[in-house]
Amino acid sequence: MMDALVDHATQTIRAGSKSFSAASRLFDPDTRRSAVLLYAWCRHCDDVIDGQVLGREQAGAANTAQERLAELEDATRRAYFGESMSDPAFAAFQAVALKHDIPQRHALEHLRGFAMDVEERRYLRIEDTLEYCYHVAGVVGVMMAIIMGARDEPTLDRASDLGIAFQLTNIARDIIEDAAIGRCYLPADWLAEFNISPQQLGDSRHRPAVAVMAKRLVDLAEPYYVSALQGLPALPPRSAWAVATAHGVYREIGVKVVERGERAWDSRTFTSGADKLRLVARGVWQVWDARRREPRPRPALFRRPR
Template identity: 45%
Template sequence: MSETLSSPELNVDTCRTQCREMIRVGSRSFAMASMLFTSKKRDAAFFIYGWCRFCDDQIDQAKDENSALLALNQLTLRTRSAFHGEKQSQAVFFAFQHVTKTHQIPELYAQDLLLGMQMDVQQFHYESFEDLLLYCYRVAGTVGLMMTHVMGITDLRALKNAVDLGKAMQLTNIARDVQEDFKMGRIYLPESWLREKGIPPAELLSEKYRKDTYALVLRLLEHAEIFYQSGNSGLSYLPFRSAVAVSVASCIYREIGRKLRRLGPRALEQRTIIPTFRKLLLVLKGFALALKTLPGRVLAPASPVPITTLWRHS
């Protein structure tokens, strides 16, 4: 993929085409939701996603931990160079530099995301749920924070909502991908939870412990619901079209959790997906959810202000 992302003549238009294709292939749910943004915000979402996807692919394609660490180090250096104004020769970094400069996105959020990838590379052991939330902040909450700059929020309280929605989506991802992650040698379920159920990590998906493991998946989803509620409560801080796009993404991911509940322990046997026709219905649901914020917008119209607060996870 890296070869297709290089070009001697880079510009925003060529970057847009490549990043749009990356999100189309990598996440149809986000691709669908992003189409509801205004064109400039849609491009920004493409550029942020393109950088995230590229970094993730570079790590996943590494042959071993040492190779992955070397790749991560290179990604960290190249990301830093993009923030420091150095000329970029690769489309994904050219685009990322453009969006971070245009929307004054802090470098901290990108570096925090790369720290989340480092946790994967070093096969971090999640002893507690708090450890897992740190990971969720780094790999997903940071994306929410970057997007608050793109969307031009009008209330700094929206930063927490953005982080919480990112956490909710990542917890949903983890709940959905238990089997897939296990095959890659990754276990995100907190070790303290496994001990409570008496589940040996090596037997996480064995027939003997399948129901207990599924009970922990449900526990993850219960926590995710709390974060979805917080995330959705921040829709009123966003411009209306942005609120619609975010609401649709939230509804689609939330539906994954609901389907996991309906499937029961069988959910651990295969990746849960939402059919396209169902996603179209969820677009309507997301639009309806965003419509509920209209009364507040009429009574207290907001004027976008630059974000000067730097969010730090605690």
């Protein structure tokens, strides 16, 4: 049964995130199994809310997004109660959550991020956007760190910062794609500065302004990326290497978005196979470098709730 769950989760991660799939291969086998099981649940919840399969194919769900969210919350609680899970994604989540004693509040905090989408939350200031980033990605970083054996709050804080950095990068890369499905994570005060409504983001005449706002997001992510590296010394060596590699791969996407400027949304921005190999090697140096550096303070603009 467990082998089947791991196979399902591995296929999910390969189809859903080439970047995370590449980095996850660096974990030791046991940590990798748990990481892909958690990823499968996160991906499943995201797709259920959007009525998709791996972010692409429409699943054709007839019930409303609110009903689907309620079903996810109910199934998550039942998984913690030890009930038998028929859905592979929830069976995977149950296995990893109970094995590593992941607090239920973290899983529900993650679902709160999807609730923000369902409620069509408006993000008035950048702090609101950062709150969303925490729920959909920062708390996932916390759960991943727990899988790697971290329990102390300072290390979990750094893991949260990495997830926030990842999500800021994702938002910058996907501004136009998100706008096409009626979603906007850019703060309203930024849009007002350029006199752009969320509905106008896809208009080519606004690409210069979109490029400026994307750069702001990438710049904002940078101190969170720096902060995240401070957590590497607390992780086992192979886990630290995997995290450092994922750090480099996602950060590079943001760098490429800024370099492409107004053309960043003509096609999807990604890191090539050669880029990933280079960043795998660089990850070894980052792990070593993090162990010899003095800890730096965390970004003050947003910090995960305790």
